[in-house]
Amino acid sequence: MNRGSSEEFHTYTDKVIEQFRKPQNMGRIENPDGVGTVGNPVCGDMLRLFIKVKNGIIEDIKVETFGCVAAIATSSMTTQMAMGKTIEEAKTITRKMVADALDGLPPHKMHCSNLAAEALQKAIEDYERRAKGDKPANAQEP
Amino acid sequence: MAYLDNANSTRVDDRVIEAMLPYLREHYGTAGMELGHSRDVTAMRGLENARKILAQSINTEPLTIVFTSGQTESNNLAIRGAALANSDKGKHVITCATEVMSVLQTCKALEKEGFDVDVLDVDQYGLVDIAQLTKRIRSDTILVSIQHANGEIGTVQPIEEIAKITSQRGILFHTDATQSYLKIPIDTKTTPLDMITFDAHHIHGPKGIGALYIRKGTRLQRIMEGGDEERRLRPGVPDIPAAVGFGKAVEVWGGNEPAQLLALRKYLEQKLAGQLTELRSTGHPVKRLPNLYSMIVEQIEGESMLVQLDMEGFAVSTGSACSSKTLQGSHVLKAIGLPPEISHGSVRVSLSRFNTKQEIDAFVQALVPTVERLREFSPLRRGEYFAYESNSEDEHQDEKLDEV
Numbered sequence: 001m002n003r004g005s006s007e008e009f010h011t012y013t014d015k016v017i018e019q020f021r022k023p024q025n026m027g028r029i030e031n032p033d034g035v036g037t038v039g040n041p042v043c044g045d046m047l048r049l050f051i052k053v054k055n056g057i058i059e060d061i062k063v064e065t066f067g068c069v070a071a072i073a074t075s076s077m078t079t080q081m082a083m084g085k086t087i088e089e090a091k092t093i094t095r096k097m098v099a100d101a102l103d104g105l106p107p108h109k110m111h112c113s114n115l116a117a118e119a120l121q122k123a124i125e126d127y128e129r130r131a132k133g134d135k136p137a138n139a140q141e142p
Numbered sequence: 143m144a145y146l147d148n149a150n151s152t153r154v155d156d157r158v159i160e161a162m163l164p165y166l167r168e169h170y171g172t173a174g175m176e177l178g179h180s181r182d183v184t185a186m187r188g189l190e191n192a193r194k195i196l197a198q199s200i201n202t203e204p205l206t207i208v209f210t211s212g213q214t215e216s217n218n219l220a221i222r223g224a225a226l227a228n229s230d231k232g233k234h235v236i237t238c239a240t241e242v243m244s245v246l247q248t249c250k251a252l253e254k255e256g257f258d259v260d261v262l263d264v265d266q267y268g269l270v271d272i273a274q275l276t277k278r279i280r281s282d283t284i285l286v287s288i289q290h291a292n293g294e295i296g297t298v299q300p301i302e303e304i305a306k307i308t309s310q311r312g313i314l315f316h317t318d319a320t321q322s323y324l325k326i327p328i329d330t331k332t333t334p335l336d337m338i339t340f341d342a343h344h345i346h347g348p349k350g351i352g353a354l355y356i357r358k359g360t361r362l363q364r365i366m367e368g369g370d371e372e373r374r375l376r377p378g379v380p381d382i383p384a385a386v387g388f389g390k391a392v393e394v395w396g397g398n399e400p401a402q403l404l405a406l407r408k409y410l411e412q413k414l415a416g417q418l419t420e421l422r423s424t425g426h427p428v429k430r431l432p433n434l435y436s437m438i439v440e441q442i443e444g445e446s447m448l449v450q451l452d453m454e455g456f457a458v459s460t461g462s463a464c465s466s467k468t469l470q471g472s473h474v475l476k477a478i479g480l481p482p483e484i485s486h487g488s489v490r491v492s493l494s495r496f497n498t499k500q501e502i503d504a505f506v507q508a509l510v511p512t513v514e515r516l517r518e519f520s521p522l523r524r525g526e527y528f529a530y531e532s533n534s535e536d537e538h539q540d541e542k543l544d545e546v
């Protein structure tokens with residue numbers, strides 16, 4: 001059993017804690033233009049990210065996260081980094097950039113930052129697929 | 143503010159600290175066997191008095207108690223010591239999946255040394271199945287090690303029944319009673335237990351001191367070489383101040399404490415049930431430690447609850463994979479059949495004599511909004527479980543490796 005969080009707590013930067021306490025853009029978008037869903041098989045966490053795109057620009061973005069403090073903080077940070085960006089700009093967002101924007105993550109938590117960045121890339125792929133007239137990636141999409 | 147992680151460790155009682163101080167300041171002899179001077183004699187009296195108190199608490203003679211450095215050492219000494227000393231009779235050992243690491247890893251190490259180990263499964267409540275245990279017993283079984291109560295989910299194993307089975311067959315039975323000690327009485331005269339592990343820091347005593355009860359006539363080999371201290375089973379100068387503190391902790395334990403702990407836990411359970419939905423408890427509903435409540439808060443993850451609660455001054459635990467450095471969830475929650483996305487929501491609350499109803503009220507008041515906030519943005523909120531997308535597994539594994 002993993003006890004008292006203090007050890008973990010102190011290994012998180014202030015920025016991570018700040019994002020965890022007041023995460024931005026959490027939730028879902030009805031009728032999104034793209035959805036990216038990631039499950040983390042390492043520990044069982046899940047994340048779903050929604051984008052709304054207008055004229056090639058991400059005009060709204062939201063995320064639902066089931067995971068640890070780092071997963072919630074990186075989710076929030078990723079959406080803030082992608083909001084208002086062009087699709088091409090958003091494609092360049094990596095987990096390293098997300099982690100750096102949070103002043104780093106504890107080493108064993110680096111994989112969490114991957115969840116949000118990967119969900120963003122998947123949402124973009126889904127958007128591009130739909131733009132081409134293909135089926136949405138998530139057939140059971142809300 | 144409240145410390146609700148007493149299954150992890152407890153606050154040392156002031157009476158214990160007071161009892162220990164003279165043994166640090168004045169009676170700092172080593173309680174050597176060859177009595178030299180008065181400091182040694184006083185130190186030895188303190189040590190032997192503590193041994194007597196411990197012995198009385200489980201209805202045995204002082205000679206059967208060996209002081210160790212704690213639960214880990216007691217478990218190592220019991221299992222390895224008994225296996226080595228009895229290997230002429232056989233090399234088969236039985237334990238169960240929800241034991242602590244010092245039991246499971248010692249058994250694993252013995253396996254490498256040529257012993258055969260059977261690890262019993264448990265049911266959804268964490269109970270071992272007596273029929274399964276009986277079936278696994280072989281002619282070369284020498285030792286069974288099954289804990290008294292589990293520290294993560296609180297489930298209490300039927301050690302009386304197990305002891306009956308093992309004693310009839312001449313098999314040694316060791317039980318790790320660290321979590322249950324004093325909370326659930328053990329009587330060595332009525333239950334034929336061969337070895338019992340217990341320690342001080344779960345009962346408001348100091349850390350670094352534990353004991354192993356060894357029934358008279360039990361063949362045991364020491365696992366560390368040195369002098370003749372502690373019945374030649376545990377060489378080295380014992381930590382006398384800590385042993386004295388251990389004795390004091392047992393002495394001041396109140397007979398009505400288990401009932402009080404149970405009442406407080408019931409109060410907590412009722413409050414939680416009234417204020418949170420989609421909550422389930424883990425462990426056996428009735429056969430469980432009086433002071434421990436282990437639950438799954440569905441749809442959200444334990445580490446995030448823990449950190450939020452910690453910021454508000456409440457200390458609890460979780461078995462969620464996310465809160466361990468290896469990202470392995472609790473082996474106990476896995477053993478009772480919970481998949482990671484469920485065991486993620488694990489929260490354990492464990493009480494002590496220092497907790498009050500007011501603290502429970504404040505805790506529930508902090509927990510409820512925490513849960514609501516985290517559920518607000520959980521993708522599992524609408525009961526939509528989605529399958530992992532293909533190919534992500536290998537990617538994640540690789541990435542995890544490069545990060546480490």
Ligand code: FES
Nearest residue numbers: 067068071112464
């Ligand atoms: S989400 Fe599981 S460790 Fe971060």
